[in-house]
Amino acid sequence: MGIIERIKEIEAEMARTQKNKATEYHLGQLKAKIAKLRTQLLEPPKGSSGAGDGFEVTKFGHGRVALIGFPSVGKSTLLTMLTGTHSEAASYEFTTLTCIPGIIHYNDTKIQLLDLPGIIEGASEGKGRGRQVIAVSKSSDIVLMVLDASKSEGHRQILTKELEAVGLRLNKKPPRIYFKKKKTGGISFNSTLTLTHVDEKLCYQILHEYKIHNAEILFREDATVDDLIDVIEGNRKYMKCIYVYNKIDVIGIDDVDKLARQPNSVVISCNLKAGSLLFDLQRNMWLDKHHMFYFLFPEQLNFDRLLAKMWEEMGLVRVYTKPQGQQPDFTDPVVLSTDRGGCMVEDFCNHIHRNLIKDVKYVLVWGTSARHHPQHCGLGHALHDEDMVQIVKRKEKEEGGRGRFKSHSTDPARISDREKKAPLKT
Ligand SMILES: Nc1nc2c(ncn2[C@@H]2O[C@H](COP(=O)(O)OP(=O)(O)OP(=O)(O)O)[C@@H](O)[C@H]2O)c(=O)[nH]1
Ligand SMILES: [K+]
Ligand SMILES: [Mg+2]
Numbered sequence: 001m002g003i004i005e006r007i008k009e010i011e012a013e014m015a016r017t018q019k020n021k022a023t024e025y026h027l028g029q030l031k032a033k034i035a036k037l038r039t040q041l042l043e044p045p046k047g048s049s050g051a052g053d054g055f056e057v058t059k060f061g062h063g064r065v066a067l068i069g070f071p072s073v074g075k076s077t078l079l080t081m082l083t084g085t086h087s088e089a090a091s092y093e094f095t096t097l098t099c100i101p102g103i104i105h106y107n108d109t110k111i112q113l114l115d116l117p118g119i120i121e122g123a124s125e126g127k128g129r130g131r132q133v134i135a136v137s138k139s140s141d142i143v144l145m146v147l148d149a150s151k152s153e154g155h156r157q158i159l160t161k162e163l164e165a166v167g168l169r170l171n172k173k174p175p176r177i178y179f180k181k182k183k184t185g186g187i188s189f190n191s192t193l194t195l196t197h198v199d200e201k202l203c204y205q206i207l208h209e210y211k212i213h214n215a216e217i218l219f220r221e222d223a224t225v226d227d228l229i230d231v232i233e234g235n236r237k238y239m240k241c242i243y244v245y246n247k248i249d250v251i252g253i254d255d256v257d258k259l260a261r262q263p264n265s266v267v268i269s270c271n272l273k274a275g276s277l278l279f280d281l282q283r284n285m286w287l288d289k290h291h292m293f294y295f296l297f298p299e300q301l302n303f304d305r306l307l308a309k310m311w312e313e314m315g316l317v318r319v320y321t322k323p324q325g326q327q328p329d330f331t332d333p334v335v336l337s338t339d340r341g342g343c344m345v346e347d348f349c350n351h352i353h354r355n356l357i358k359d360v361k362y363v364l365v366w367g368t369s370a371r372h373h374p375q376h377c378g379l380g381h382a383l384h385d386e387d388m389v390q391i392v393k394r395k396e397k398e399e400g401g402r403g404r405f406k407s408h409s410t411d412p413a414r415i416s417d418r419e420k421k422a423p424l425k426t
Contacts (some may be wrong), residue, residue, distance in 0.1 A: 003126050007037050018170040028202050028225045032209040038165055041125070043237075055099045055132045059139075061110035062335040063314050066137045068163075069146035070155055071118025074246040076100070077270040077335055078146065079115040082303065087115045097129070100138055106307055109335050110314060114140065121158050124165035134166050140174045141339065142313050143170065149245040149259060149267065154241060162164050167233070170241035171264055175227035176220035184214055191219035198225055207234065240313040244306060246270055268302045319344045319383050321352070322366070322390045336383065346379040348389060356391070364390040 070094035083102025100115040123130025242264040318333035364374035367387030
């Protein structure tokens with residue numbers, strides 16, 4: 001029997017089993033069995049490497065965003081409109097067959113957007129190009145789940161299930177469970193609060209299923225069996241996901257309103273036709289058939305909201321290098337991210353040059369992370385978006401410590417807001 005058949009069999013058994021206190025342990029065990037099989041399913045077939053034909057796209061820019069969704073929801077239309085890179089769009093399903101990259105220029109950063117083939121129920125088991133699409137999604141920083149606003153909410157649930165089946169966890173934090181395998185000593189089970197979903201026996205049983213007999217486990221939240229399995233598996237990827245409801249031009253305003261109010265959701269329309277008007281992408285405005293311009297409508301597409309939300313969820317931190325006595329180049333930030341590499345002064349220095357760190361005495365920081373402007377900061381200081389940093393090197397200090405002296409003599413109370421934004425003197 002193949003892995004998929006075995007998963008199906010266990011799922012059927014779970015569906016048959018009534019949920020109650022008596023079956024709780026058995027159900028937990030079945031869940032662990034499925035998780036183990038799914039992990040096996042994820043291992044690439046022998047002899048193959050990574051994603052496969054046409055899907056290997058080199059990472060580019062400061063972040064990567066994947067468009068995933070059912071066929072014909074408008075992923076390619078959206079890529080073309082946001083990046084200017086043409087991706088074939090048509091009314092038939094599975095128009096897109098590979099991964100097509102485009103670049104979004106936003107807030108002086110470059111974000112790689114990836115168009116992907118549509119995925120369907122069963123994608124996690126390899127249906128269609130599901131496996132490749134999922135591999136690319138995992139390589140990105142956030143996911144835009146594109147949904148057809150006129151179709152049922154069920155699509156969102158099906159896709160979430162497919163992604164969960166391959167270890168992706170959307171808009172969730174890793175469970176607060178400390179887990180460490182040991183060589184001896186048996187199982188030490190502890191919790192900092194009362195657990196309502198899991199008890200010691202269930203925990204032992206799950207660990208037993210994984211043939212783990214020596215381990216330390218500490219629950220710091222009221223976690224579920226699924227959380228426990230996630231922690232034991234250890235291969236889950238926690239990702240931000242924005243639910244993008246496209247084609248709102250075909251539904252009523254009340255329904256648009258309902259969708260827009262859901263968490264992590266943005267409603268858009270890629271429809272370039274609004275009644276008798278046509279959207280001119282180059283000029284970013286609507287035209288009628290006499291080529292008269294209408295300025296009022298572009299926001300109807302709601303792309304600005306989508307881009308702002310995407311930016312927010314990516315959590316990118318732009319830091320401007322301020323040479324002494326000069327304004328920074330505001331068009332050329334160093335872009336840091338908590339998820340990739342971190343946002344400390346140390347990360348900033350490493351970004352500029354990997355040998356820089358040993359020469360740094362301290363840095364001067366302006367911006368929202370600084371308590372006063374400028375603030376002397378060490379390597380462990382966490383930077384915020386749009387901070388400005390001036391590096392003071394050891395050598396400079398030994399030669400007179402100019403930067404340090406200057407900033408000490410600066411009374412923070414006397415710095416106007418304008419000077420904070422345009423600090424020319426230091
Ligand atoms: N009414 C309406 N139609 C749209 C909108 N966006 C896209 N479409 C249409 O929907 C159809 C599918 O668009 P595509 O961009 O090919 O969709 P896709 O998700 O890339 O499809 P696959 O590549 O096949 O998975 C096309 O006929 C588009 O013109 C929209 O906002 N409103
Ligand atoms: K299509
Ligand atoms: Mg497409």
